[in-house]
Amino acid sequence: MIFQESESVELKAIVVEDIKKEIIAFANCEGGKLYIGIQDDGTVLGLDNPDEAALQVSNMVRDAIKPDLTMFLHYETLTIAGKKIVAVDIQQGTERPYYIAKKGLRPEGVYVRQGYSSVPATNTVIRRMIKETDGDHFEEMRSLEQNLTFEYAKKTFEERNVKFGPAQMKTLGIVTQDDVYTNLGLLLSDQCVHTIKAAVFKGTKQNEFQDRKEFSGSLFQQMDDVYDFIDFRNQTHSTFDRLYRIDRRDYPETAVREALLNLLVHREYSFRASTFISLYTDRLEFISIGGLVSGVSLKDVTMGISVCRNTKLANVFYRLELIEAYGTGIIKIMDAYEGTGMTPQIETSDNAFKIILPNLNASPEHAKITQVHSQKDTTEEKVITLTKERGFVTRKEVEIFLGIGQSSCGRLLRKMAENGQILQEGKGKNTHYCLPK
Structure with a gap:
């Protein structure tokens, strides 16, 4: 029997740490065979204790590789020219990408087979493997970043008297059963890569900035910080009905809250572009990445029909009583303006969703009798x-x-x-x- 390295065959004289890379590479590609006790040039050296070598590899796979790959490996002791070797048959795994646990879902932890060698996978290849095995549901896919913390999320859950331990994180879909963080986990973590950009403009066009800021961190932190940013600029104006003073804010707080929550819960997170909030003298705009979900029309949305793009994220916000179970957000926005003579506007495109809240204190009729503070x-x-x-x-x-x-x-x-x-x-x-x- 002649042994030669190839795309599907790897030879090792003894058990070494690098064997992990070879096993991961085969499992991430089309499978392969690893022979232990044979030199790179095909010379059979044999092993003094093949059972011990097989146990070493088995322990290495169990302890150092994620997700669990043990069921895709088969060990066999062969006798070649009177010498014993170990043959490890590695099948392609069903939960690709597999990676070295200590290094995570990054190129330095994920390997693929390229020619006769096992090499680090690119981020593009890693994303493709995740999509192939996890499907197209972004929030359920395994996160490329696994070094996550949840300080702000813990604080948010505590404030609402909702438990946030390992069991709850698995139930909500933040962590898989194999203790791997999902993209939902990434969104709620302090390391969330998605941001919201907010700007205040002088006048009704984007000609001159008065203020601008980019908000990052957990979606919960962005929610609180962005609301405060808007709330601080949501001015109170006073009018008088005979002897009685009537105070009215530029934007109903309910409308601001619901528009912001809509921005967070319904955006398309598979795109890395930031979402935008723009404050003009006459309006407040919320622009979310991702148009309407397929099969849903703008008329459906205004009637209260809701088909959620991020069901697990929406479930988290629902459990925290930030949103209701049904699509009442848009209706609440419209109701907040009832009787004011103004109506919020909604615009959609294939890749964006915009909510426009009119400034209640910007109408010419109201401006004549307004005392601005x-x-x-x-x-x-x-x-x-x-x-x-x-x-x-x-x-x-x-x-x-x-x-x-x-x-x-x-x-x-x-x-x-x-x-x-x-x-x-x-x-x-x-x-x-x-x-x-």
Whole structure:
């Protein structure tokens, strides 16, 4: 019997660490045979203890290679010219790509067969293998990044009294049964690669930036940070009906919330492009990557019919009571504008979905009788005036007075305290702020 290395045959004199690479490469491609006890040139050296060699390889496969590959390997001891060797038959695995556990789903951990050698796979090849074995559902595919943390997600679950342990992560689809993170896990992790870009423009066109920022991190962190970014700029305007003052914010908070959640839950994450939020003087736009799901029309969406692109992600948001089980988001947006004389607009293309919220305080008729309170220019002065009138204020009082969110208010008060404009006194629930003496 003549032994020669080829695309499907690998020869090793003894059991060495590199054997892992050869086994992974065969399992990721079309299978192959590994002979132990034979030199590269085909010379049969034999093994003193073939059973021990087979056990070494078996332990190596079980402990160092993921996903589990043991069922795709068959061991046999052969006698050639009076010498014993071990033949390992490796079949193509069904959960490709296989990889060295310590190195993860990266080129340095994934190997494929190329000619007579086992070489690192490219990211493109890795993605193709994942798609072939996991299907086209992005959130269920194994993540290319496996070194993930979930600090912000844990905080979010804790705030809503929902458990977030290993069992729950598997149930939700964040981790597979083999403890491999999915793309859903990547989206909720602190290492999420997808971002949201937000910009504030002067006027009604994209001619001049007033502010812009890119938000990253877990989708939960992006959700909170983006909402605060908008909320801080969602100005309150006052009108008077005889002796009574009527306050109205530029954008209904319900509409902002639902549009943002729609942006997060329904976007197409298989594309790496950022989603966009644009704030003009007359409107607020949310532009999400990914058009309508196939078979669903714009009329269906406005009627409340919802076919979710990311069902597992939507399930997570549903469990946290951030969204409802049915497609009520768009209806809530429309209802928030009922009776205002203005209507939100929805535009779609093959690859994008846009929600346009009109500024309730931007109409010419309303502008004639509006007294504008600019949060950007006079917010700190308002806090100082309120504190002077009352002697001291709490964060909650400032929130209500300014009409801003908890996080935005916290940042404002911290900044003012750091600048020496106010003093923080007390701790916990007794925390309050007063003016320097």
